[in-house]
Amino acid sequence: MKQALNIIFRVVMIVCFSFISVNSFGSCEKAIRDFYVAYMQNAENNPEANIALKQACMSPELIVKIEQVTERTDADAVIMAQDVSKHGIQSLTVEPLKDNWYMVKYKFNTNSDYIEIEVQACNCDSDFRISDISYPGADTEVNSLIHKQ
Numbered sequence: 001m002k003q004a005l006n007i008i009f010r011v012v013m014i015v016c017f018s019f020i021s022v023n024s025f026g027s028c029e030k031a032i033r034d035f036y037v038a039y040m041q042n043a044e045n046n047p048e049a050n051i052a053l054k055q056a057c058m059s060p061e062l063i064v065k066i067e068q069v070t071e072r073t074d075a076d077a078v079i080m081a082q083d084v085s086k087h088g089i090q091s092l093t094v095e096p097l098k099d100n101w102y103m104v105k106y107k108f109n110t111n112s113d114y115i116e117i118e119v120q121a122c123n124c125d126s127d128f129r130i131s132d133i134s135y136p137g138a139d140t141e142v143n144s145l146i147h148k149q
Contacts, residue, residue, distance in 0.1 A: 028124035029094040032102050035130065036092055040084045043076065054078070058130045066133065080115050080135055081108065088115075 035057050042049040054063050069077035076082065085108050092106040097118065104117040120132035 028100070028102060028121050029096060031124050031128045032104060032119055032121055032130070033092060033094045035128075036079070036094070036104055036106075037089055039078055040089045040092070043079065043084045050078075057128060062131060062133065077133070078117075079106075080117055083108075085109060094119075 035053070039050055039053055042053060054066070058066070066077045074082070079088075081088075087109050088106045092104070095103045095105070097103055100120050100122055102119050102121060104119050105114045107114055116136050118134040118136060119130055120134075122129050122131050
């Protein structure tokens with residue numbers, strides 16, 4: 001009887017830890033996706049609102065870098081595009097990479113290639129922050145600008 005209770009206890013604990021792991025694993029992806037959906041909707045309808053959104057969700061150092069890249073490339077460096085579309089918002093996905101990095105991907109339209117943006121996030125469960133951004137498909141100049149110290 002004691003052995004059966006021990007096995008039941010272990011199974012319950014494994015299920016509980018699995019549930020907690022799955023929920024915490026998805027929290028960063030959800031926070032990043034929510035940020036990008038809000039950012040893209042604002043870019044389409046109320047671009048000024050993105051100033052407050054960036055201040056709430058990005059490190060101050062990253063905001064400066066983003067502004068430099070935006071000025072240099074003439075594209076919004078958060079989304080690596082000049083415009084947004086409803087299809088872009090609908091096609092938006094976030095996938096985990098490693099070391100708190102995530103791949104954000106979306107398509108401007110059904111026939112376009114994916115726009116890929118690597119995002120590093122921290123404190124996903126409490127004070128969510130995007131601390132770095134990289135552009136795997138961009139040229140060396142754009143990536144060197146964003147990674148300048």
